[in-house]
Amino acid sequence: MVSPLYLIAMLLGAAFLHPLIQNRSKLAGQLVVLVVLGATVAIPLQWLMALDIATMQTVVFQTAGFTAPLSINLQVGVEESLFLVIINGGALFSALYFFRRRTREWEGSVQILLMTLVLGVNGLVLGRDLFNLFVFMEISSLSLYALVATTKTANSYEAGIKLMVAGGIASALFLIGVVFLYRMTGTLNLDDMIANKQLLDNKAGITALFLITASLLIELKPFPANGWGADVYQAADPGVSALTSGTSATAIFFVLYKITPLFGFELLQVVAASGGITFIFSQLLAYKQDSVRRMLGYSSIGQIGLLILVVALGSLYGEAFTTTMFGGIFLLVLLLGGNHLFSKAGLFWMSGITGQHSLGTMRQSKTVRLGPVGAALQGILTSALAGFPPFPAFWAKWIVITALLAFGSYWWASIILIGSLIEAAYLFKWFLNAVKSPVDPGTVHDEVIPEDFPEEPVKEPMAGASPAGIVARIARQSSGGWIAPFMATAVLVACGMLLATMFILRGRISGYRDMVLLLPLAVLVLWTVFDVIRVPFKLQIGLAIICSAGYGLVFLPGLDGIRLVFGLIFIAGSAVQMVPLLNRRGHHRGLAGMLLALVFSLGNLLFASSALEFFFSWELMTITSFFLVVRGRQASGAALRYLVFSLGGAFSILAGLFFGSSPLAALLLGIGFLVKMGTLGLHIWLPGAYAETDDDMSTFFSSVTSKAGLFMLFLLAGLFVQEAIPAGFAAGTRLESLLSGIAFTDLLGWLGVVTAFAGAFLALFKEDIKYTLAYSSMGQVGYMLLSFALMSQLGWMNSLYLAVTHLMFKGMLFVAISGVVYRTKTRLMYQMGGLITRMPITFFTVLIGIIAVSGVPPLTGFGAKWMLYTALIEKGWYLQAALAMFASGIAFLYLFRLIHVIFLGQLKDEHRTVTEAPIWMLIPQVVGIAGIMLYSMYPSLLLKPLEAAVAPFFETTISWDGYTVLSTLGYWNGTAVMYVTMGVFLVPLLWLLIVQRKNTQKVGQFNIVYAAERPYRPETTHFGYNFFAPYEKALGFLHKPLATRFWYRVVSVAEVAGSMVRKLYTGNIQTYALWIVIYTSILLSILQRGM
Amino acid sequence: MNEIMTKAWYTLISLFVITNYGLLLGGTMARVRAKVQGRIGQPVWQPYIDILKNNFKRTGIYHGVMFYLGPVFRLAGGLGTYLFIPAVYGSLVFSNFSFSGDLLLVMYFIFFGQLGMALGAGQSGHPYSPLGVSRGLAQMTAFEVPFALSVIAIAAQYQTLSITEIVAAQQGGILNWVAFTNPLAMVAGMISFLGMSMGNPFSVVIAPQEIPIGPPTEMQSSFLGMLQTNRAIFNGAKLVLFMNLYFGGATNIWIMVIKTFLIYLYTVIVDASFPRFRTDQSIRFFLGTPALIGIAAVVLQML
C-alpha cells in the first residue's frame, strides 16, 4: 500500500514547485496538476485493491515515529479510500474543466489553490487527530476563500468576505471545542476519544462536542445560518462552486461522519433535525430561485443536509440500515454523497459552459438552447441528482426510505420524499428551460387556444459518419470544458449500471429471465452508441420494432392470464405504435432508444418479482417517458407537470410498498397508480403530456403507457377490496355506521365513473384536437377503472376488454390525427375541415375509431358498453351506471365533433393540396381497423380468452350459446348484430343506387343553399368553433379547471413559503453572522433541554 | 336454409307492417293536429305522396360519399332499431331479431342512425346542418339521462335487460305494467320520450325558421324520401319500445296499434300545447326534474 503521506507530500510539493514549472511552460504546469490529481485518484484505488472490502478493513499509518496519542495518525480504510476516490475524482474533473475552459480564471495561482484545496481535503478525510483536522480544514478553507475570489468581481470579493467571516466563527467554535475536549479526555486522537467516550457523557462534554459539531455544521451551511453559502455559489465561478459543493463540502461532511461515534442520542437528534430542516427549506428556497447558480447552491446545501440527516438517523436507528446491504450506513453515505458530488458538480459546470445565469420565468425564456450533447448531459445529470434509476441516489433513496419506514419513522420519510419532489421540480424546470424550443411558451396552454406554431428551422445536416468525423466532432464538443461534465456523467452512468446489476441481480443469475429487468439500461446504452456512430434513425426505429417483437416472442409466452393480456398491450401494442415513427426524416437523437427503453420498462412491470424490481422499472418508465414528452415542440410546461405528478405518484407508491396490506398501503399505492392513470383530480398532467408530445408519439402514451397503472391495480387488487375506513374510526358515533362497509373499490368505482364523465365533458370544449383525444383517453381510463372496481367477472373482463380495444381504437385515432396534423400543420380543429376528399383512408380510420369508441353497435365498443352496464346493474351500482351512460352520450358528442370539424364541412384553401397521410402512418391504422373489424365480427375471439384470464379470480356468471354471450341479465350476439346491420345497411344503399343512378350531380363545396346568397370564404362557412355552445351555456359551470386551481394553490403554498423564507437572507454579512449565533444558541438550548 | 328463408319473410312482413303503420300514424297525427287548429288538414295518405314525389324527382345533387351514405345510415339505423325490438309479445313474425341483443343494444343502436345522418349532413358543407346536429346531439345526450335512469330502474326491478322478459313480466293485467309498478320510471321515461320525438318544446333541433330544418337542409329528392321513410319506421320503433318498456307490450298487433297510437297522441298533445325551448334550456330541463325523478326511481330500487 502506498503511504497516505505521499499523497499529501505530493500535493504539497507540486503546489510549491508549480510556479517554477509554470514559468517554464504553461502547458507543463497544467499537465503537472493533472498528473498529480490523477495520482490522487490512483492511490486510493490502489488502496482499495489492497484492502479487504468485505470486512471494511482499515489500516492506520503513524507519523513521526510515534504511536497514536503522541503523534498524528492517518487512517486508510475502505471508507476513506472510496471517499477519496470520488472527492479527488471530482477535483480532477474540475481541473479538466478549468483546463479546457482556457479562461482567465485558469491561472497558475488557481492551479496551486486547487492543489492545496485537494491537499486539505485529503487530510480531512484521512486525519484522525482533531486538531489536525482543524488545520486541514483551515488549509482547504483558505484555498477556497482564495478560489472564490478568482473571478475578480466585486461580488466575488463580497462573497469571499462573507464566507471568511462565517468560516472564522466556525473555526473559533471548533478550536474552543477541541480544547475543551482535549481538557476532558486528555487526547486529541479520535480513536482514543471514541474509546473513552464515557468521559464525555456529561454536560460539559456534550457541550464541547456540540461546539465541534456546530462548527462542522456551520461549515456545511445549515438552515438558516447559510446565507453566505448561497451567496458564494451565486458569485463564484461555476468551477469553484463545483469544488465548494462537491469536494470541500463532501470532505467536511466526512469529518462529521467520522466523529458521529462520539455523539450521544440527544446530539444525534439535534443533528438530524438540523439536517432535515436544512434539506426541506433549502429545496423550498431553491424552488423560488431565479439565478441558476444560486438555485444549484441551495440544492447543494439541501443535499448536504440530507446527507447529515441520513448519517444522524443511521446512527440513531443503526440496525435498520445495516440490514440492507454491505457497509450499512456507509454505503448510503457513499451513494448519496458520490451521486451528489458528481451530478451537482456536473450541473455547475454545465451552467458555466452555457453561461446561463438567470432561469427567467418559464414564460419569457432568454435561454441558451442546449445542443443534443448538452441536453443529454444535463438530462442525465439532472436525473441522477433527482434520484432516478439507475443512478446511485435512486438506490440510496430506496434504502433510506425502506429503513425509515421499517423503523416507523414516517415523518422523516415524508420530509425526504417531499423535499426530493421539490428538488426534482426545480431541477427539471431548469433542464426544460435549457432544452425547450424557442417557440415554446413554457406553460400548459390548457385553457387558452394556442397560437399556431411557426415552422421550426430545419436543422442543417450533420457531418458524415466516418470515424474521422466522429473523432473530430467529439474533439470539437469536448473543448470548452464539455469534458468535465461528460466525465462526471460517465462516472455516474457507469456507477448506475454497476449498481443496477448489483441490486437487481443480487448475485443470482439463473438464466436470461433475470436479466430482463436490466434490458432497458442496455438498450439505452446501445442506442446511444448508435446515435454516436450515426446509425440512421429509420434503422434505429426498425431495430427497436424488431427488438420489441423479439422481447414479446421470448418473454411473453412464459406468462398467462392477466399478465399476458397486459404483456400483449405493452409489447405488441408498442411495436405497432412505433411504425409511424418510420415516417420521420432526419436524425432524432435518443428518441428510438428512449422509446424502446420505455417499452421494455413497461414490459418489465410484468416480470418484477420484488418491490425493488417493480419500483425500479416503474421509475425507469417515468423518466424515459418524461424524456419522450420533452421532445414535443411546446411540451416543456406539460412535461414538467408530468414529471412532478409522476414522481409524486412514484413516491406515494414507494411509501405504500412498506405498509403490507393495510388500508394505508392501499391508499398510497392507489394514489400512485391513479396518478399514472390520470383520474379526476390527479389528471392535470395528462392532457398536456398526451397532447404536447410529438404527434406520432402521443398514441404511445395514451394507448399504452396509461395502462401501466391499471395493470398494477389488477396485480394488487386484493388490497382494494378492504374497507377504506379502518375499524375504530369515529367509533360509537353515527359516522361509524355510515362509513363502515365502504371498501376502496367503492371509492374507485365512483372515481372511475366521475373520471369518465369529466374526461368526456372536458374533451367536449377543446378546440385543440390532441387535447380532445387526451381527455378522451382520460375518460376511457375512467371506464376501465370503474369496471375494475366492480370486482366481478364481467367487470374485470370488461376492464381488460376495454384496455385491449382502447389500444386499438385510440391508437388508430391518435395515429390518424397525427397524420392529419402532419399534413395540415395545425392542431386546431376549426382550422381544418373538408379533409375527407383529401385524406379518405384517414377519414375511414377515424370513422371506425369513433364508432368503436362511442360504443355504437355493431363495432367492438358496444361490447364494452354491454358488459359495463350489465355488470353495473348486476352489482347494484345503478347511479354509477346512469352517470356512465351520460358520459358515453357526451363522448358521442365530442367524437362527432372530431370527425365533423376535421373531415366534413368546408375544405380550406390552404388544405387544397394536402395529400393522404404517409404510408407508415397508415399501417398502424390498417392494423387497428383489421383488429376492430375482426373482434366486431367475432367478439368471442376476444371475450373467451379474457374469460379464461379472469377465471381464477371469480365465479363465472356468463355463459355461451353459440356466438351469443349470456349474462344473468341479458344477452348479446355480436355476430348476429353485425349481419343484421350489414343487411339493413345494404338494402337502402342498393335502393338509392338504383333510384339515383343518373341525373344526380356531385356539386362543389360552395354549391349550398345559403339563404339565397353565396358563401365567400370556407372559413366563415365552416361551423366548427365552439361546436357545442349550448352545452357550455347549460353546464359550463362544470367546466371550470377546479383540479388545476387546487394544484396551483398547492404549488403557490410552496412558493409563498419559499419567498417568505428567503427574506431571511438579506445579504447583510452581519445578519448572516447573527443567524449563525442564533442557530448555535438554539441548537445548544435544545440540547441542554434534552439532557 | 329453410329457417333463414322463413325468417327473411317474417322480417319483410314485419318491416312492411311497421312502415305502413308509421306512415299512416304520421298522416293521422297531422290530421289530428289540424283538427286542433280548426283546419281540415292534409289527407291521411299525404306522407305516402310526399315520399313518392321525392322519389320521382328528376334531378338531385350530392356533396360527397358521406352525403350519399348519410340517409342510408339513417334508414339502416331506423330499420335496425326496429329489428332488435320484439314488436309483439309471443308473435313469431314480429319477434324480429330480438335474440341478438337486449335493451342496451337497442339504446345504443339509436346512435347508429344519428351518427350516419350527422355525417351526411356534415359533408354537405352547409353551416346550418352541423348547427342542427350540434343542437340535436346536445339535446339527445340530455334526454338520454332520464331515459337511462328509467331503464336502469326497470332492469333493476325485473333483474333483466331482455325486452322480451320485461314484457313477459308485465303480463297478466294492467296493474302489472311498469307504469303502475314503477310509476316514477315511467314518468322519467315518458318525459324523455318527448325529447326523443323532437316535438315542442324540444323542437329547436329542426327549427325551420332559423336553421332551415337543421341537419337535412341540403337533402332532397330520394335522399329526402329515404329520410321520410325512416321517420315513419323509427317513430314506430320508438313507440313500440316505449310500449314494451312501460305499458305491458302487446300480445297482438291491434293492441300494439292502440297503445302506440295513444303514446303518440300524448306527444302530439304536448307538441301542440307548448312553445319551444332553447337548446341549453332543454338540456337544463332534462337534467333537472326528469333526472331527479329517474334518480328517485333508481334509488327506490336500491332500497
Next chain:
Amino acid sequence: MKESNMDGLQTTATETEQQLEDMAKEMRLANDGLLEQDKGYFCDVRPHRVEPYKGIMESFANWARSQSLWILGFGTGCGAIELRPLMTSRFDMYRYGIQARPTPRQSCVFIIGGYASVKTLKRIVRSYEQMQGPKFVLGLGSCTVNGGMYWDSYNTINRIDQYIPVDVYIAGCMPRPEALLGGFIKLKQMIREGKCEGMNKYIDDFDWYKANQKQIIHDWNMPDYNW
C-alpha cells in the same frame, strides 16, 4: 397487317378521347362572373334536359307531384304577406297537399311574391336554380306580369318571365289568398296534364335566359348555374 390494325385502333381511341374531351368542354360552363380563385368552389357542369317518363308512369308521377306541392318560403316582395293567410284555418292550404319548406332543395313551387328588384332577381335566379326539378313558378301579382305600379322605376323588373320560366300568373295588386288558391289549383291541373315543363324550358333556352339575366345583373359574382 397486325400492326396496321393496331394503328387503326389507336387512332380511333385518340379520336374518341378527343371527342369526349370536346364534349366535356362543351358541358362545362364558363363561370366568367366568378373570380379566378373562386371557380374551384363551384360546380361548373352545364345542366342538362331530363326527359319525362313515358306513359302512365309519368302520369302517376305527375299526380304525385301535383298532390304534394312544397312552396319555397322566400317572400320576394310585398305579395308574400298574402302567403301567410293560406296557412291559417280559413284557407288551410295543407288540405291540397301544399306545404312551406324553408330550403329550395326540398321545394318544388317558387312563388314570386310581388315586384322584384334587380337585387332580388339575383337571389330569385339563384334559388330557382337550386331547386330540384321538376319545379314550378307562380307569378303573384301584377308586378310580376308587367312591373305593376312601379314599372318605370330604375330598379323594378317588369316581366319575370324574361328571366325564369313562369307556369302560372296570378294577376292583381294584391291578389287575395283565394286567388292564390285558384292559382294553385290551376297549377295542379297543369302539372297533371304534363304542361309544366318549365325546368326543361329553362335548360333548353338556357343561353337566352342567362343573357337576359346578365344584362341587368351587373354584379354577377356567381356561377352561371347554381347547382
Next chain:
Amino acid sequence: MTHIVLALGFLLVCIGFWGLMTRKEVFRLIISFSLLDTGVHVIMVGIGYVRTGTAPIFDEALAVAGAVGKVVDPVPSALVLTAIVIGLAVTALMLSFAIRLHASRGSLAVDDMKELKW
C-alpha cells in the same frame, strides 16, 4: 489566574462578536474578527495552563515518569501557535479582499455589500 485568563478570553470573544454584529465597515469587522480570534487563543492558553506547573522540557529536573501532573500541557500552546498562524493568514486574506473590494466597488460599508441576497 486561569479564571482571569479565561474570563479575559471570553471577554475578547464577546467584544469580537459585538464588533462583528454592530460595526458597519469591513475593516472594523476584520479588527473585530481579529479580536475574536485572539480571544479564542487566550481561552485555549488558559485551558492548558497549570498553575504550579513548569515548562514541559524533559531534563534532569523533570523526569518523564510523573511529569504529567507537574508540567504545563504543551499541546494547547502548540495548538495556539498554529492557530495564530492560521488566523494571521485568514486576516491577511480578508484585508486583501477588503482592498480589492474597495478598489472595485469604492466602498467598504457593510450596507453596500448587498448585491447577493435572497
Next chain:
Amino acid sequence: MATERQERTIQEVKDSDPVCDAQTGLKFVHVEADQAVAYITRLRDVQGYTHLVFFTAIDYIEDSIFRLTYMVHNYASRQDLGVQVDIPRHGTTMESIHHLWPHAATYQRELKEMFGIDFPGSPGLDDSFILEGWTGIPPMRREFDTKLYSEQTYFPRPGRVTHDTTAYMKEKLYPSEAETW
C-alpha cells in the same frame, strides 16, 4: 376643434331662433357646409341632441344644390331639430359624421350611391347599398331619366296604357254615378 370663426357662427346660430316649419312643427337650422359638423358635434355633446334620426339629401337641381338634412333628437326635451346644409351639386363632398354616430356611415353610403355625394373617411362608403354593380349616373339625381332607363332595360310588356285616374274611373268603373259628382 372648431375655429374661432366657427365658434362665433355657432354662437350666432344658437342665439337666433331656428326656423319653425309651420306645417309639421319641426324646427330647422341652416348652417354653412364648413361649420356643419362642428355645429352638430356641439348639438350632440352640449345641447343634448344625442340621437341622429336620419340623414338625407334633396336634389334642388334648379338651385344647383343638394340640401342635406341631419335630423337630430333630444330625448330630454323631446325636441327634434333639423340641420340643413346646402352643398353644390358638382364636385360634391361633405365632411363625414360617422365618428359622431356610427350608423351615420350607412346613411352616407346610401347618399354616395344614390346621389354621388362623397364622404371621405366614412367606412364602407363604396360598398354597394342597393344597386349592385351600378355604373351609370346615380339614380336619385334628377337628371337621371328613370322611365327611359326602365323602358330601355326591363323589357316592358307591350300594351301598357296609362289613364288619367279620374277620367278612367268616371268612364269605366262608375259610369252611372258619374253625373252625381
